[in-house]
Amino acid sequence: MTASNPLAVHASLRAFFAQLVASGVQHVALSPGSRSTPLTVAADQTPGLDVSIHLDERAGSFFALGLARATKQPVALVCTSGTAAANYLPAVIEAFHSGVPLLVLTADRPPELQSRGAPQTIDQVELFGTHVRWFHQPAVAGTEHPSEAVALAAAAVQLATQETPGPVHLNWPLREPLEPPPEEPEPVALLTTPPAQVHPCPPLPNCPHGLLVVGPLDLDTQEKEAIAALAQATGWPIIADPASSLRHGPHTNKALVLSASEHIFRSAWADQHAPEVVVQLGALPTSKAYRLWLDRTRPAQIITVDHAGRHPDPLLLVTERIDLAPADWAARVTVAHTKDLSWSQAWQEAERTAVAAVADLSAHAPFSNPAVVEVLGAQLSAQTALVVGNSMPIRDLDAFLPTGPKPLQVYANRGTNGIDGQVSTALGVAAGHEESTVFFTGDLTLLHDLSGWSAARRLGVDLTVVVVDNNGGGIFSFLPIAGQNHVDHRRLFHTPHDLDLAHLAPLVGANYHRISHRQGLEEALAMSLGHPGLHLIHVLVDAVDNIDLHRKASAAAVEALDR
Numbered sequence: 246m247t248a249s250n251p252l253a254v255h256a257s258l259r260a261f262f263a264q265l266v267a268s269g270v271q272h273v274a275l276s277p278g279s280r281s282t283p284l285t286v287a288a289d290q291t292p293g294l295d296v297s298i299h300l301d302e303r304a305g306s307f308f309a310l311g312l313a314r315a316t317k318q319p320v321a322l323v324c325t326s327g328t329a330a331a332n333y334l335p336a337v338i339e340a341f342h343s344g345v346p347l348l349v350l351t352a353d354r355p356p357e358l359q360s361r362g363a364p365q366t367i368d369q370v371e372l373f374g375t376h377v378r379w380f381h382q383p384a385v386a387g388t389e390h391p392s393e394a395v396a397l398a399a400a401a402v403q404l405a406t407q408e409t410p411g412p413v414h415l416n417w418p419l420r421e422p423l424e425p426p427p428e429e430p431e432p433v434a435l436l437t438t439p440p441a442q443v444h445p446c447p448p449l450p451n452c453p454h455g456l457l458v459v460g461p462l463d464l465d466t467q468e469k470e471a472i473a474a475l476a477q478a479t480g481w482p483i484i485a486d487p488a489s490s491l492r493h494g495p496h497t498n499k500a501l502v503l504s505a506s507e508h509i510f511r512s513a514w515a516d517q518h519a520p521e522v523v524v525q526l527g528a529l530p531t532s533k534a535y536r537l538w539l540d541r542t543r544p545a546q547i548i549t550v551d552h553a554g555r556h557p558d559p560l561l562l563v564t565e566r567i568d569l570a571p572a573d574w575a576a577r578v579t580v581a582h583t584k585d586l587s588w589s590q591a592w593q594e595a596e597r598t599a600v601a602a603v604a605d606l607s608a609h610a611p612f613s614n615p616a617v618v619e620v621l622g623a624q625l626s627a628q629t630a631l632v633v634g635n636s637m638p639i640r641d642l643d644a645f646l647p648t649g650p651k652p653l654q655v656y657a658n659r660g661t662n663g664i665d666g667q668v669s670t671a672l673g674v675a676a677g678h679e680e681s682t683v684f685f686t687g688d689l690t691l692l693h694d695l696s697g698w699s700a701a702r703r704l705g706v707d708l709t710v711v712v713v714d715n716n717g718g719g720i721f722s723f724l725p726i727a728g729q730n731h732v733d734h735r736r737l738f739h740t741p742h743d744l745d746l747a748h749l750a751p752l753v754g755a756n757y758h759r760i761s762h763r764q765g766l767e768e769a770l771a772m773s774l775g776h777p778g779l780h781l782i783h784v785l786v787d788a789v790d791n792i793d794l795h796r797k798a799s800a801a802a803v804e805a806l807d808r
């Protein structure tokens with residue numbers, strides 16, 4: 246049987262990883278295995294590349310996703326063959342839909358061992374289907390000149406990062422012997438990445454009554470400033486999804502950024518203030534009220550701007566799609582614009598009215614998710630990364646997190662809204678973020694990624710987890726079926742786990758706080774934020790209280806607006 250030349254394999258793979266570094270990759274998340282030995286050792290020996298080790302490929306890939314999002318750099322993944330590779334699928338799908346660059350490197354057996362019942366061998370060709378920007382199977386490692394590996398690495402990073410960013414998959418056939426030699430291979434010439442192509446950018450319609458609706462997007466400070474500058478130039482309010490991070494930063498002193506739109510869009514006032522143009526940036530906003538309002542008012546012009554190909558349009562109302570990164574687009578279309586001061590003043594007044602009505606309600610409400618959001622908003626220090634779980638936590642932020650000048654970075658996996666891999670995503674964000682990281686999550690979401698939780702200490706990052714524990718999926722109490730007596734809603738949908746989450750703390754050596762009132766939460770956060778290590782703040786809440794407060798908050802805001 247053909248054998249590999251270990252030095253040739255090592256030379257090629259070292260050249261490959263050296264080019265990844267030259268193209269901007271700084272981290273590779275490795276999972277242990279045998280077939281991947283040449284990739285693992287080459288990655289570990291490449292100067293300029295950090296490695297982290299993940300026992301579980303599913304958790305490792307979500308860690309890579311979080312890290313890539315926090316650093317805005319592509320992250321590589323390496324695993325062995327078989328179901329190890331298949332465990333990358335959920336994170337690859339989320340990365341695809343969120344436009345996050347991942348370089349997925351899976352080891353495989355060479356062609357002569359395929360389809361012959363060789364161990365740990367499955368069909369890995371196009372394993373992730375249409376959920377990658379590019380799939381490629383290189384020649385068996387070591388059978389080509391290392392310059393081919395350099396060209397491949399440069400092309401892979403370019404496809405993962407430029408035009409439409411997202412995951413790319415290289416499935417690498419590797420022949421035995423797999424162990425690299427101790428010799429250093431000869432260095433090879435590396436390539437520089439060509440600049441991205443600049444696409445044409447149509448001008449913005451010059452009408453005074455517009456809205457900028459910003460969905461979940463990973464925006465840095467400069468990008469937030471660019472979108473805020475456009476809002477200032479046009480006099481158009483920004484409707485900011487909490488996962489856009491646009492609700493928080495000094496730019497909120499200059500541009501009008503709204504946080505209460507989840508309530509405002511339910512009012513007749515909002516129907517009477519339908520704009521001429523809506524420009525929707527990034528992914529679909531979390532707010533259901535926004536979608537219902539769009540359906541009722543059907544603005545004549547709806548433009549979507551997105552670099553990840555999403556252009557969300559469930560109601561088929563979009564009139565124009567622009568394939569540009571939202572902040573780049575904003576910078577390019579910001580010119581002097583016809584403004585109507587009364588338009589922005591009316592929206593500002595609506596925001597004030599809705600926020601006041603909600604605050605009044607919260608002041609007399611039982612301790613539940615809205616109070617947790619208020620305390621987080623007040624107590625998180627500037628530049629904290631707030632990773633938020635899907636289900637109710639992201640909706641809690643949408644409904645109750647006010648705008649303010651203190652900068653916060655908010656991350657949510659809104660590509661496909663999964664409750665999987667969220668602890669690992671938070672760990673990845675924490676690994677890539679210089680200030681504190683807080684993960685705000687539901688209990689089922691936390692339990693879903695126990696594997697990620699078990700790795701928290703080993704990965705050596707600081708993380709404060711605030712879990713709102715309603716012993717199940719509180720979101721399902723929103724469903725009409727929750728009120729129907731002939732269906733066992735609690736067992737089938739709420740799905741109580743009846744576990745005491747306190748037992749999770751000793752597993753990873755986390756400091757533990759059990760909370761049932763506001764002051765306790767304030768004290769626990771003060772003891773956790775800025776104190777390195779792992780902290781588990783376990784907040785006991787009632788699912789029905791929270792749903793009730795969401796409904797009452799919207800009703801109070803609508804009543805105040807439509808009075």
Ligand SMILES: Cc1ncc(C[n+]2csc(CCOP(=O)(O)OP(=O)(O)O)c2C)c(N)n1
Nearest residue numbers: 636637663664687688689690717718719720
């Ligand atoms: C991977 C995955 N499985 C199932 C779902 C469906 N789902 C959405 S929300 C939810 C319940 C989440 O409960 P929890 O994290 O406790 O949050 P809560 O609703 O109580 O706020 C489930 C199972 C999903 N979104 N993703």
